[in-house]
Amino acid sequence: MPTIKEVAKLAGVGVGTVSRVMNGGQNVSQETMEKVLEVSRKLKYKPNRTARSLVKGHYSQPTIGVIFTTAIHPFFYEILRGIYYGLQQSHYSMLVFNMGDDRSNVFNRIPYENLAGVLNVSTKMTMEEKKQLKINGVPYVYLDYFEEDVNSIYLDNYLGGEMAAEYLLSKNLKKIAFVGENTSNQQFEKRFAGFTAKLKENNLGIACQRLIDVKENMPFDVYEKESYYLTKEILQKNDIDGIFYYCDEFAYGGINALRELESPVNIIGFDDTVPSKYLGLTTIRQPAYQLGLEGARQIMSLIISGDNKVLSKCIQPELIVRST
């Protein structure tokens, strides 16, 4: 990166003159202006904004960094909406880190981004990452993930799993299938654990289990079709009377299969994503919007207080009974 000095030297002028040119050219002769412009183009000179900010006393406004995982569930956009609204009252903007590159890259950038706080969604941070933030005095909170000693706003996934099982059980179903995804993460494990535990309480197990192969960076709706085929297969090869889908998108495919086969099987999803109400899907509602909202509030209060007090908040899922 060329600096103002190099441009000045090459153009045969002082740095002050270059500066004037770069700032609109007031009090600079036409001739000088052109000379400087030419050199700066040749060198591809761009004024260093950090330096400019420093001298101008223009510090960037506080910004909240938001870190997502790469697998982009529609649910994330609900969270984002919540964060956006939560931040609306205040003067914070949000910087959404792009996890296209690997995560370590993102974390290395954080200290340089002038962040007032960080919202980490759906995953945990490593010790290293947390330390990095701590050193820089940047508070952080987890969204949709729980960890002891970290400010976490999270859903009670275990309870959610139990509730799904209870619903199916309340329908007096005995042969229950499960359609999940093949990634192992906290949310999945807890949800699954709650579900199986409740089944076991009633001396039942999972009659049939299928996992959908979820890849990173894929639009999420592609899995709907996969679930459709999977469900057809389950229905045709197994004697089943209920299905629990790990998330609503999977259930949508399931509904299609059910309708096509005119199957009376009862199903329940998880999340209550927007289309669910239109489809009449019974599901366990995860208030994603609220999660984002709470997260925004929490991080703002941490920033203001300068505190590190851990005030985690567990959000309760809710059974939404519709027609499935």
Add this chain to the structure above:
Amino acid sequence: MPTIKEVAKLAGVGVGTVSRVMNGGQNVSQETMEKVLEVSRKLKYKPNRTARSLVKGHYSQPTIGVIFTTAIHPFFYEILRGIYYGLQQSHYSMLVFNMGDDRSNVFNRIPYENLAGVLNVSTKMTMEEKKQLKINGVPYVYLDYFEEDVNSIYLDNYLGGEMAAEYLLSKNLKKIAFVGENTSNQQFEKRFAGFTAKLKENNLGIACQRLIDVKENMPFDVYEKESYYLTKEILQKNDIDGIFYYCDEFAYGGINALRELESPVNIIGFDDTVPSKYLGLTTIRQPAYQLGLEGARQIMSLIISGDNKVLSKCIQPELIVRST
């Protein structure tokens, strides 16, 4: 804002020592450390990150600023998704400006935010705003808005309106109602103009027109109910055989009313928001995701080229015929 100097003076040490303390406390005696920490707490001292960045040579990574209007249509999140994916390949993050405060505030911040480019969604910028960006060498593109001489990625709303009319006309309908919103903006006007023009071509006018009062900062789904009541009223008081809804959310309310009244009226929406396919709503599809994607690509190429070439792109709407 206290500076390192003030802390040093009050603590009776050199600035270098304060700096060491603020950076983890290596090579500082326990005693000095505590003294400095106390003073810095008392003064609420926070190291100036801009200065730190300057000396460290750590400049914040290029970031794309995204500016939305305050009225938050679900459609915006689709655009956001597109932008996010578009930026994924690169190293750009996105800074979503929060329009909670007034717009001028946002624009005043832009120069200080170290932005590589700006994506302005659904509205135009003032001369002043454009000038501000130009002075700072920040390229910008409009998304979902067209203006001569500005890089615009936009939908052909006029054509969309025509297509909606054509569809209704193709069903041989003659008494067509329109449900819109009471805001006047480019998108609305063009869509409406295209619609009425096509109607007029067939010697028809709008038989009945209602506008929903859309307020800023309201979750958009509240209008679904409003449209439901509106539609019922239209159906009961007028002799109507077709309705064009300005956007799908309005049409959702319409579908409910239609079903309740067992009305055979044909309707068409606009946007093709996610739930529409599940509801079987016939609509004019607006590829919001693609809009965002193109926008991301365009701004990146402008940044790289350093060009100001105007390469606007008009995106075609698409008629999606479903069961309504």
Add this chain to the structure above:
DNA sequence: CTGAAAGCGCTTACAG
């Protein structure tokens, strides 16, 4: 119209 110089608020060898 122009250049030399001071200064923005930090960090980091360097010498002690």
Add this chain to the structure above:
DNA sequence: CTGAAAGCGCTTACAG
């Protein structure tokens, strides 16, 4: 372990 000094890349009175 500590302080004084140089320097990061700019901008802006100031004197000419």
